Amino acid sequence: MDLKTLERVFAEAKRRCLEEEAKLHGKPTDYLWRHVERVYHLCIKIGEREKADLDVLKAAALLHDIAKFQVDPAQHGVVGAEMAEKILKNSGFPENKIEAVKHAIKGHARLYEERKTLEAKILLDADIMEKFGAVGVARLFLRCALDGDTIKESIIKHRRMFNIIKDYVETGTAKKMFMERYMFTQNFLERFEKESKAEL
Numbered sequence: 001m002d003l004k005t006l007e008r009v010f011a012e013a014k015r016r017c018l019e020e021e022a023k024l025h026g027k028p029t030d031y032l033w034r035h036v037e038r039v040y041h042l043c044i045k046i047g048e049r050e051k052a053d054l055d056v057l058k059a060a061a062l063l064h065d066i067a068k069f070q071v072d073p074a075q076h077g078v079v080g081a082e083m084a085e086k087i088l089k090n091s092g093f094p095e096n097k098i099e100a101v102k103h104a105i106k107g108h109a110r111l112y113e114e115r116k117t118l119e120a121k122i123l124l125d126a127d128i129m130e131k132f133g134a135v136g137v138a139r140l141f142l143r144c145a146l147d148g149d150t151i152k153e154s155i156i157k158h159r160r161m162f163n164i165i166k167d168y169v170e171t172g173t174a175k176k177m178f179m180e181r182y183m184f185t186q187n188f189l190e191r192f193e194k195e196s197k198a199e200l
């Protein structure tokens with residue numbers, strides 16, 4: 001993909017994400033676009049080491065959550081893939097790579113389905129990494145506020161999700177990077193519980 005095409009896809013993804021965030025609370029919440037940007041950079045880092053197709057990976061990362069707040073969460077991959085196809089066609093993205101982008105976008109939101117390409121695996125790896133580490137903890141509380149949960153409710157919900165999702169990191173590069181984030185999160189949650197009970 002040439003630089004102009006990438007710039008068009010990047011700009012369109014950013015515009016739409018910020019628009020969606022603004023609809024939630026009247027101004028961008030930092031929940032969506034900043035996440036997409038970080039996933040994009042993580043994907044490039046992992047993708048370079050794993051020798052993935054970076055055109056597919058960059059486009060999939062930028063557009064993976066394009067339908068995040070528009071439909072039922074379980075559907076945001078399928079709907080997002082269709083929206084991405086239109087954006088990519090209008091941006092001059094290589095036609096022969098569009099299906100691979102769609103597969104990755106669909107796959108990141110359907111945990112129990114097989115991701116058949118390296119790029120689809122990397123996109124999910126990067127998306128999972130965002131849920132852990134310092135960024136993951138920050139996002140946990142941001143999500144808590146967006147959902148109107150108490151901190152305790154949010155932590156219970158996230159603990160359940162963490163236990164399931166941690167086993168879906170697939171590529172060797174991501175697994176190495178993930179472990180540190182996972183340990184940080186575990187330590188944080190344990191400390192939080194102790195402080196909550198005034199044990200520390």
Ligand SMILES: [Fe+2]
Pocket residue numbers: 064065068076108109
């Ligand atoms: Fe998503």
Ligand SMILES: [Fe+2]
Pocket residue numbers: 035039064065127
């Ligand atoms: Fe995401």
